[in-house]
Amino acid sequence: MIDGTLPAGSSKETENITPRIGVVIPCYKVSEQIETVLARIGPEVSKIYCVDDACPQNSGEVARKFLGDDPRLVMIRHEKNTGVGGAVITGYRAAIDDGIDIIVKIDGDGQMDPAMVPRMVAPIVNGGADYVKGNRFFDLEGVRAMPFVRRIGNVGLSFFSKISTGYWNLFDSTNGYTAIHAKVANVLPVKKISKRYFFESDILFRLNTFGAVVVDVPFNAKYADEKSNLSVWRSFVAFPFLHTRNFIKRLFYNYFLRNFSFASLNLVLGLAAQIFGLSFGLIKWHESAQKGAATATGTVMIAALSIILGFQMMMNFLNYDMSNVPRDPIHRRM
Numbered sequence: 001m002i003d004g005t006l007p008a009g010s011s012k013e014t015e016n017i018t019p020r021i022g023v024v025i026p027c028y029k030v031s032e033q034i035e036t037v038l039a040r041i042g043p044e045v046s047k048i049y050c051v052d053d054a055c056p057q058n059s060g061e062v063a064r065k066f067l068g069d070d071p072r073l074v075m076i077r078h079e080k081n082t083g084v085g086g087a088v089i090t091g092y093r094a095a096i097d098d099g100i101d102i103i104v105k106i107d108g109d110g111q112m113d114p115a116m117v118p119r120m121v122a123p124i125v126n127g128g129a130d131y132v133k134g135n136r137f138f139d140l141e142g143v144r145a146m147p148f149v150r151r152i153g154n155v156g157l158s159f160f161s162k163i164s165t166g167y168w169n170l171f172d173s174t175n176g177y178t179a180i181h182a183k184v185a186n187v188l189p190v191k192k193i194s195k196r197y198f199f200e201s202d203i204l205f206r207l208n209t210f211g212a213v214v215v216d217v218p219f220n221a222k223y224a225d226e227k228s229n230l231s232v233w234r235s236f237v238a239f240p241f242l243h244t245r246n247f248i249k250r251l252f253y254n255y256f257l258r259n260f261s262f263a264s265l266n267l268v269l270g271l272a273a274q275i276f277g278l279s280f281g282l283i284k285w286h287e288s289a290q291k292g293a294a295t296a297t298g299t300v301m302i303a304a305l306s307i308i309l310g311f312q313m314m315m316n317f318l319n320y321d322m323s324n325v326p327r328d329p330i331h332r333r334m
Contacts, residue, residue, distance in 0.1 A: 018044075019101035019102050019121075019125060020046040020047075020099065020100050020101045020102070021044055021045050021046055021047075021100065021101070021102050021103075021104060021117065021121055022045070022046060022047040022048075022049060022091075022095040022098065022100035022102070022103050022104070023041060023045050023047070023048050023049065023103075023104045023105075023106055023114070023117065024049045024051065024087075024088055024091030024092065024095065024103060024104070024105045024106070025037065025038075025048065025049065025050050025051065025063070025091075025105075025106050025107070025108045026051050026053055026084050026087035026088055026091070026105075026107065026108065027050050027051060027052045027053065027055055027059035027060045027063060027087075027108050028052075028053045028054075028055045028059065028081070028084070028087070028108075029055060029056070029057055029059065030055075030057075030059045030107075030108035030109050030110075031055070031057040031058065031059045031062045033108060033109050033110035034050075034059050034062055034063050034066070034108045035062065035063075035066045036110050037106065037108055037109075037110055037112075037114060038063060038066055038067060038114075039066075040113065040114040040115050041114040041117070042114070042115060042117060042118070044117060044118055045072065045104075045117060046072065046100065047072050047074055047095060047098055047100060048067070048070070048072045048073050048074065049074045049076060049091040049094050049095060050063040050064070050073065050074070050075055050076070050108075051076045051077075051078070051087040051088075051090050051091050052075070052076065052077040052078065053078050053081050053082055053083070053084075053086065053087040054077070054078045054079060054080055054081040054082075059108060060075055060076075060077055063075070063108075074094055074098075076090055076091070076094060078090070082195050083195040083196035083197070083199070084176070084195075084196065084197065084199055085193060085194055085195035085196060085198075085199030085202075085203075086195040088105050088199065089188075089190045089193070089195070091103070091105070092180075092185045092188075092190075093190075095182065095185075096182050096185060096186055100182055101181070101182050102121045102124050102125070102179055102180070102181055102182065103179065103180050103182055103185055104117055104120055104121060104178070104179045105176060105177070105178045105179070105180075106176075106177060107176050107177070110222060111221040111222050112134070112176070112177045112219070112221065112222075113219065113222070116177075116217075116219055117179075119217055119219075120132050120134070120177065120178075120179040120217055121179050123215050123217070124179060124180075124181050124331075127329060127332060128213070128215070128329065129213045129214065129215045129329060130180070130181050130184045130207070130212040130213050130214065130329045130330055130331050131178065131179070131180045131181070131184060131203075131207055131212055131213070131214045131215075132178065132179040132180075132214070132215055132216075132217055133170070133172070133175050133177065133178045133179075133200075133204075133214065133215075133216060133217070134172065134175040134176075134177035134178070134216070134217055134218075134219045134221075135170075135171055135172045135175060135216035135217065135218050135219070136154075136172050136175060136219065136220065136221050137154075137155075137158075137171050137172050138216070138218030138219075139218060139220055146221065154172055154173075154174055157173060157174055157201070157239055158170075158171050158172055158173045158174075160173075160201075160239060160240055160243040161173030161174075161201050161204065161243065163243065163247055164201070164205055164242075164243035164244070164246040164247040164250065165201065165204040165205045165207075165208050165246065165250070166205075166208040166250055166254070166321065166324070166325065167204055167208060167214055167325060168321075168322045168325060169216075169325050170204070170214060170215075170216055171216065172216070173200060173201050173204060174197075174200050174201065175200065176200055177219065178200070181329075181331040183331045183334045184207070184210070184212055184330065184331050184334075187210065187334075188203070188206055189206060192206070193206060194242070198238070198239060198242050201239070201242070201243065201246075202242070202246065205246040205249070205250060208250060208254070208326065209249075209250065209253045209254065210330055211326045211328070211330055212326060212329070212330050213326050213327060213328065213329045213330070214326075251267070255267060262320075263316070263317050263320040263321065263324075266313045266314070266316045266317040266320070267313075267314070267317045269310075269313055270309075270310045270311070270312070270313025270314040270316070270317060271310065271314065272310070273306045273307070273309050273310030273313065274306070274307055274310030274311065274314070275310075276306050276310075277302075277303045277304070277305070277306030277307035277308075277309075277310060278303070278307060280299075280302065280303050280306065281299075281300070281303030281304070281307070284296075284299045284303070
């Protein structure tokens, strides 16, 4: 289990034209699917990190026996279950220590096609992205194949994620098929990132605070009889609170701590104007109701204008925030 930040300076600049690619596979209750996943990993992958997250089915051992003497295999086992995020972070650290340049995360349940690894890493190799994630909503046929409950859940959670992470151009925020440049993974505050099922959304929030460029790559997931360990209904209870927390943090980090701009003024003044307008209007309405008299026209105008002006300022801020998605990859400047 990782405790602390990833080792500084451990990412190496490759001298080869082709970057070294490592695949991290969290192994938890995937003993029936893991062999199919491993069989489809191509020769472009230099290392395969199977992280057995204290799996009761010994999924990691199944993977080890299947790969046999494959020199690419790095087998890691947690003594205690740390969640998908904890397993991925362990894989990130091992890959960085081995000098891997791009780290791809694939689930072991067979939904993600390992043959798509070259497509997943292409935006990073081409210098256009720091982090790549899958998007199952690009193709309508693929969307229809998704179980209805998951479809509705992912749509709702993706909307919350747009607000909290600031990546308004992304969708399918809970998608676990990802690729990240090792230099970017090296600066992630791993002690603060959620280790459970909020991991994918939380890491997007952290990446935005760095100004990392994130892009979607369309792919179709394969749904069989595997059972997801994530409860959609439980997520709808816990995730909105976590997204709200990250949204407030993002506003503070990006618009007040690291920068203060006209957008920051719009946010502060717009919020203040709306609070004043609503409070003033309600107080005056209550006083008039107590006296049995109509509220004065001037009073109504003051309240209404404050609310309208505040709303306009908030819309200006939202427009700026939506257009302020990071576009300059940070790994090229590291």
